[in-house]
Amino acid sequence: MDYHYPIDSSWSTEETIIVVEFLALVEKAYQGSVSRAELLNQYRAFKEIIPSKSEEKTIGKEFEQASGYSLYHTVKKARNGVSEQITMP
Template identity: 60%
Template sequence: MNYEYPIDEMWSTKEIIDVVNFFSLVEKAYENKVRREEILMLYRRFKQIVPSKSEEKKLFSAFEASSGYSSYHTVKRARDSSNDYIKM
């Protein structure tokens, strides 16, 4: 892993940890399988921290540019799937 997670220095330590956990799980979805419900739960927490759709897109784009992993497609697959686990 030679990339950084996008964070906002205005967030609290807890919020930073929660956002990093979300991006880390997206990363894990590409490398292994993850629980669908866990992705959705962490995404809901992410949306509490980043309610703005434009800010979400900016962070997702920054993460994808540095890692190659699409948060958008991961969340979409989790929403559309009925399986307990997803893998990208």
Template identity: 55%
Template sequence: MEYQYPIDYNWSTDEIVDVIHFFEAIERAYEKGIERDEMMNVYRRFKEIVPSKAEEKTICGEFEEMSGYSSYRTIQKAKQASSGDRIRMK
């Protein structure tokens, strides 16, 4: 990994850790696949920390620009999948 995660230093340490877990889950979805339920759980926690759609779009856009991994497309695919499914991004 040659990039840094976009984080807000106003977040608590626990919030920063949870946002990093969200981005790591996005990476796993692209690299080896992830269980749909796990992806949705980390996304729900991410949304507790970043409730604003505009802020989510900015942060996820920064992540996509640095990593090439789309959080938006991953979450859309997870929302369409059934509980227990494994999602894998291309």
């Protein structure tokens, strides 16, 4: 990993951990596979911290520019998928 996760300095330590754990799952989906249920549960926790769609898009864009991994496409695949594991191309 040669990049940094997009972090807001106004988040508490607990909030930062939740966001980082979610982004790490997105990363893991691209590097192998991740549990669909775990990803969706972590996304729900992420949305409690980032309820705004525009802020979610901003974080997703920053993360994708830094890593090449799409938050949007990963969550979309998890929501629409039926398999227990999510693997991104």
